[in-house]
Amino acid sequence: MAVTTVHRASLAPMLRLQTWAEFLKLWRVPAFSVTSLFLPVMFYAFIGIGQSSQKIFPHVTFGAYFLGSMAVYAVANVMIFSFGISVATERGMKMDVLMRATPMPPLVYLLSKCITALFFAALTLAVLFPFAYIAGGVRLDASVWVTLASRVLLGSIPFIALGFAIGYLSGPNSAVAVINLIYLPTAFASGLFFPKQLLPSFIQSIAPYLPLHFFGQLGWDAVGAPTDGSVTTDWLYLAAYGVFFFLVALWAYRREESRKFS
Amino acid sequence: MPPAAQLIDATKKYGAVEALKGISLDIEVGEVVAMLGPNGAGKTTSISLLLGLRKPTTGKALLLGLKPDDLNARSRVGVMLQESGIPSMLKVREIVDLFRSYYPKPMTRDRAIAMAGLEEKSNALVKELSGGQQQRLYFALAVCGDPDVLFLDEPTVGMDVEGRRSFIERIAEFIQMGRTVVLTTHYLEEADQLAKRVIVIDRGMVIADASPQEIKSRVAGKRVRFAAAALTEKDLEGLPVTASTIVQNTVQLLTNQPEAVLRELFRRGIEISDLEVSGADLEDAFISLTTHKATG
Numbered sequence: 001m002a003v004t005t006v007h008r009a010s011l012a013p014m015l016r017l018q019t020w021a022e023f024l025k026l027w028r029v030p031a032f033s034v035t036s037l038f039l040p041v042m043f044y045a046f047i048g049i050g051q052s053s054q055k056i057f058p059h060v061t062f063g064a065y066f067l068g069s070m071a072v073y074a075v076a077n078v079m080i081f082s083f084g085i086s087v088a089t090e091r092g093m094k095m096d097v098l099m100r101a102t103p104m105p106p107l108v109y110l111l112s113k114c115i116t117a118l119f120f121a122a123l124t125l126a127v128l129f130p131f132a133y134i135a136g137g138v139r140l141d142a143s144v145w146v147t148l149a150s151r152v153l154l155g156s157i158p159f160i161a162l163g164f165a166i167g168y169l170s171g172p173n174s175a176v177a178v179i180n181l182i183y184l185p186t187a188f189a190s191g192l193f194f195p196k197q198l199l200p201s202f203i204q205s206i207a208p209y210l211p212l213h214f215f216g217q218l219g220w221d222a223v224g225a226p227t228d229g230s231v232t233t234d235w236l237y238l239a240a241y242g243v244f245f246f247l248v249a250l251w252a253y254r255r256e257e258s259r260k261f262s
Numbered sequence: 263m264p265p266a267a268q269l270i271d272a273t274k275k276y277g278a279v280e281a282l283k284g285i286s287l288d289i290e291v292g293e294v295v296a297m298l299g300p301n302g303a304g305k306t307t308s309i310s311l312l313l314g315l316r317k318p319t320t321g322k323a324l325l326l327g328l329k330p331d332d333l334n335a336r337s338r339v340g341v342m343l344q345e346s347g348i349p350s351m352l353k354v355r356e357i358v359d360l361f362r363s364y365y366p367k368p369m370t371r372d373r374a375i376a377m378a379g380l381e382e383k384s385n386a387l388v389k390e391l392s393g394g395q396q397q398r399l400y401f402a403l404a405v406c407g408d409p410d411v412l413f414l415d416e417p418t419v420g421m422d423v424e425g426r427r428s429f430i431e432r433i434a435e436f437i438q439m440g441r442t443v444v445l446t447t448h449y450l451e452e453a454d455q456l457a458k459r460v461i462v463i464d465r466g467m468v469i470a471d472a473s474p475q476e477i478k479s480r481v482a483g484k485r486v487r488f489a490a491a492a493l494t495e496k497d498l499e500g501l502p503v504t505a506s507t508i509v510q511n512t513v514q515l516l517t518n519q520p521e522a523v524l525r526e527l528f529r530r531g532i533e534i535s536d537l538e539v540s541g542a543d544l545e546d547a548f549i550s551l552t553t554h555k556a557t558g
C-alpha cells in the first residue's frame with residue numbers, strides 16, 4: 001500500500017509543556033508547595049538553630065549535621081508526596097483515562113513528573129541552604145554544599161519509585177494518610193530528627209535497614225560526619241531499594257492497566 | 263482509504279457480563295454517525311474499543327486502519343469522554359496549549375477556545391468553571407488537535423436544555439468542516455439533529471443501522487395503555503402499532519398513530535377502561551425497535 005507517513009507531534013515541545021503543566025499543578029496547591037518548601041526550614045529553625053554552633057563531632061557542628069538531615073528529609077518528602085499524591089489524585093479523577101486516549105506517549109508523562117519532582121526538590125534545597133547559612137551560621141566549603149546537593153538529588157531517585165508505587169496502590173483519599181504513616185515514622189526511626197541513640201531500642205535495631213537511613217548517611221557523610229559503613233555500601237543499599245520500589249511500582253501500574261484498560 | 267473506525271465481530275466481556283455480543287460496523291471517512299442506545303447498551307464500550315482504551319475479548323477494532331493504540335492513529339483523533347477528569351489547577355489556555363502539543367498540526371489556541379465558546383474563560387482555572395463550561399472545555403480539548411476523526415461520548419450529558427442546544431450548534435459547526443464524527447447519545451432528537459446515520463445499540467448488539475428519518479419512522483412515539491376484559495392478540499391484529507403486550511387485563515401498545523389505533527378499537531366494539539396515552543420513553547422506543555426486528 002501507500003507509504004505510511006509518520007505524522008506525530010515532536011516530543012521535545014510536548015515534554016516541555018507537560019513538565020510545565022505538572023509544575024503548575026503542584027505549585028498552585030499550597031498544601032504541597034508551601035509544605036515542601038518551608039517544612040524543612042521550619043524544622044531547621046526549631047531543632048537546628050538553637051544548638052547550631054555546638055560541635056557534635058570534632059570537625060562537624062550540629063548545624064551542619066542537621067542540614068544534612070533536613071536536606072535528605074526535604075528531598076525525599078518532595079519525591080514521595082509529589083508522586084504519591086498526584087498520581088493517586090489523577091487516578092481518582094480519571095485523568096489517566098483521557099490522557100491515554102491522546103497521542104501523548106506514557107513515557108512523556110512519567111518523565112515530566114520526574115523532572116518536575118527533581119526541580120521541586122532542588123527548589124527546597126534553594127530555600128534550605130541559604131536559611132542554614134544565614135540563620136544557622138553553617139559554614140562549609142563550596143565543594144561540600146555542591147556534594148550535599150548532588151548526593152541528595154541523585155539519592156532521591158529511589159523515592160520517586162516509592163512515591164509512584166504508593167500512588168498506584170492507594171486511593172486518592174488515602175494516599176496522604178498512607179504516606180504520613182510510612183514516611184514520618186521512618187524519618188524519625190532513621191534518625192533524621194533526633195540522634196538514633198535517643199530512640200527506643202527496638203526501633204534502633206530495625207533502623208539500619210531503612211532506606212532513609214542509608215539516604216541519611218549520604219547526607220551526613222557529605223558534611224563530614226562519621227557514618228556506619230562506607231558510602232559505597234549506602235549507595236548500593238539505596239540502589240537495591242530503588243530497584244525494589246521500581247518493581248513494586250511497575251507491578252502496581254500493570255495491575256491497574258489490566259483492571260482499567262483491558 | 264481505510265474506514266475511519268471499524269469493529270469486526272467485536273465482543274467484550276467484563277467478568278461474566280457480556281457488554282458487547284458481537285458487533286461489526288464500518289464508519290467511513292467523512293461520515294457523521296450517532297450511536298444511540300439506552301444506558302448500559304454498549305455504546306461506551308464500543309467507543310472504548312475503537313480508541314484502544316479497552317481491548318475486545320474476541321474480534322478486532324481498527325482506527326483509521328491501524329491498531330487503536332497506535333500513536334499515528336491517535337494523532338489524528340480527538341476525544342471527549344464521559345467522566346474523565348482534567349487537572350483543576352490549570353488555566354483553560356494552559357491546558358488547551360498542553361493538549362495542542364500532543365498533536366502534529368493543531369489549530370491555534372484561540373480558535374480551539376472559540377469553537378468551545380470559552381473566550382471569556384481563557385484565563386480561568388479549570389476548577390472555577392461551571393459544569394457546562396467544563397463540558398465545553400472537554401470539547402475544546404477534543405478539537406484542538408484539528409483531528410480527522412472526532413469521538414464524542416455522550417457530549418451533552420448533564421446539560422440543561424439551553425446548554426444542550428448551543429452545544430449541539432458547536433458540534434454542528436465542527437461537522438461543517440467535513441470531518442468524521444462519531445457520537446453516542448441516548449437522545450434520538452440529538453442523533454437526528456447531528457448525524458446522517460444512526461446505529462442503534464441495545465444489549466450489546468446493533469439492532470438498527472439507518473438514516474435518522476428511517477429510525478424515527480420505526481420508533482413508536484406514543485404509548486397507549488388501557489384495561490379490557492378477555493382481550494387476545496387476535497383482537498389487536500391489523501392495528502398500526504409497533505409493539506403490543508397484554509398482561510392479564512392490561513393492554514399496552516406502542517404506536518405513532520394513537521388516534522387511529524383508538525378509532526379502530528372503538529370501531530371493533532372493544533370495551534376499554536382506564537385509558538392512558540403518554541409519550542413513549544426511550545425504553546419503549548427500543549422495545550419497538552427490537553420487536554420490529556424480531557418480527558422482520
